[in-house]
Amino acid sequence: MGGVPAKPQSFIMTKEHRRYVEFASAVRRSKTIGLCYGPAGIGKTVSALRLSNWNTIAPELTRVHWEDADAKLAAACARSGTVFHTARVGASWRHFRDDLGLDMYCFGRVVALDVERRTGQKTRGPSQVELVVVDEAERLNAAFLEWLRDEFDCNAMGVILTGMPGIEKRMSRYPQLYSRVGFAHEYRPLQKEELVFVLQRHWRKLGLEMNEDEFTDAQAIAAVVRVTGGNFRLLQRLFAQVERVMKINELSSLTEDVIEAARSTLVIGAT
Numbered sequence: 001m002g003g004v005p006a007k008p009q010s011f012i013m014t015k016e017h018r019r020y021v022e023f024a025s026a027v028r029r030s031k032t033i034g035l036c037y038g039p040a041g042i043g044k045t046v047s048a049l050r051l052s053n054w055n056t057i058a059p060e061l062t063r064v065h066w067e068d069a070d071a072k073l074a075a076a077c078a079r080s081g082t083v084f085h086t087a088r089v090g091a092s093w094r095h096f097r098d099d100l101g102l103d104m105y106c107f108g109r110v111v112a113l114d115v116e117r118r119t120g121q122k123t124r125g126p127s128q129v130e131l132v133v134v135d136e137a138e139r140l141n142a143a144f145l146e147w148l149r150d151e152f153d154c155n156a157m158g159v160i161l162t163g164m165p166g167i168e169k170r171m172s173r174y175p176q177l178y179s180r181v182g183f184a185h186e187y188r189p190l191q192k193e194e195l196v197f198v199l200q201r202h203w204r205k206l207g208l209e210m211n212e213d214e215f216t217d218a219q220a221i222a223a224v225v226r227v228t229g230g231n232f233r234l235l236q237r238l239f240a241q242v243e244r245v246m247k248i249n250e251l252s253s254l255t256e257d258v259i260e261a262a263r264s265t266l267v268i269g270a271t
């Protein structure tokens with residue numbers, strides 16, 4: 001089983017996440033291949049983990065043999081229908097195949113066995129996997145993609161390949177796979193209104209109350225928008241520095257100057 005990325009401290013239900021869920025449902029329904037792309041740090045992995053409930057399922061799937069899985073795990077798998085996999089750097093395609101293949105098999109068997117127990121009817125395992133999300137898909141080479149295409153053809157399921165912008169171009173080099181791509185979805189950064197909502201939480205964490213209509217706060221918000229462009233990861237890194245700057249200087253209000261001072265300590269430009 002591939003390593004599972006850590007859960008965010010507290011998930012925020014954003015418009016982008018809802019758009020992602022819609023996209024994933026369309027891919028699942030049409031049993032097609034979908035590409036999801038967007039710059040680093042905007043929430044692609046977090047959305048996929050939330051959709052698949054993988055942070056809950058994966059540790060259980062590793063802990064127990066599928067035959068010993070309980071109804072609770074089976075229900076979680078059945079609800080999600082989704083297997084999440086992070087393509088690893090330097091992994092051989094056999095490793096990838098074994099890792100993801102095993103997850104898909106166990107996941108399918110856990111659900112199937114539960115159905116069998118309840119109804120007394122035999123079911124086929126892997127067909128229980130309705131969607132596979134592969135994260136960091138630019139790490140996949142031709143052999144990986146060929147195997148995935150074959151799995152896709154055999155199992156009548158949806159596949160989402162997630163990566164940075166440019167992944168569409170990269171995938172177009174594999175015509176057989178590319179011809180099966182039904183949707184391409186751009187994951188976008190937080191828009192202004194939602195960013196303000198997220199910022200209110202950051203303000204609160206610092207023990208402050210934000211007032212959007214107040215000049216100082218409006219200026220500080222504008223500075224955050226400028227610096228982060230609505231990127232979740234940059235927001236977190238920026239606010240870790242904001243907290244530091246405020247503490248060191250014993251400040252009690254969050255101004256544009258504080259944001260600027262925090263920004264200057266960051267190496268930004270990854271987006």
Ligand SMILES: Nc1ncnc2c1ncn2[C@@H]1O[C@H](COP(=O)(O)OP(=O)(O)OP(=O)(O)O)[C@@H](O)[C@H]1O
Pocket residue numbers: 008009010011012013014017038039040041042043044045046047163164232233236
């Ligand atoms: N909906 C959300 N609610 C709360 N925090 C979030 C949310 N989305 C993203 N984050 C925070 O932003 C960070 C970056 O998100 P994530 O890892 O999903 O980005 P990514 O788009 O997958 O980036 P990369 O391309 O570098 O893998 C997360 O670690 C998380 O802390």
Ligand SMILES: [Mg+2]
Pocket residue numbers: 044045046135136
């Ligand atoms: Mg990611």
